[in-house]
Amino acid sequence: MVRKSSVFEVDFHYYYVEDAVSVVEGIISQARLSQRPLYYRFITGRGKIRSTLVELLKDVYELDPVIPLSNSGVIEVYIL
Numbered sequence: 001m002v003r004k005s006s007v008f009e010v011d012f013h014y015y016y017v018e019d020a021v022s023v024v025e026g027i028i029s030q031a032r033l034s035q036r037p038l039y040y041r042f043i044t045g046r047g048k049i050r051s052t053l054v055e056l057l058k059d060v061y062e063l064d065p066v067i068p069l070s071n072s073g074v075i076e077v078y079i080l
Contacts, residue, residue: 013045
């Protein structure tokens with residue numbers, strides 16, 4: 001994980017889907033325990049990990065993930 005001026009970035013290339021989900025669930029849990037919003041950029045590529053994480057963030061955690069027009073292999077999200 002790399003911190004870039006208040007943006008935390010995690011690269012999920014070469015992860016299994018289940019492992020990526022587990023990492024994101026841990027990140028959300030820690031962020032919510034800290035009780036302060038954190039901005040994350042998940043680098044997923046354009047495949048199954050991206051679609052799974054977007055669904056997880058929206059449906060399970062009720063967050064608003066954004067896929068930037070400039071890079072569709074990235075998910076950006078504020079975790080509250």
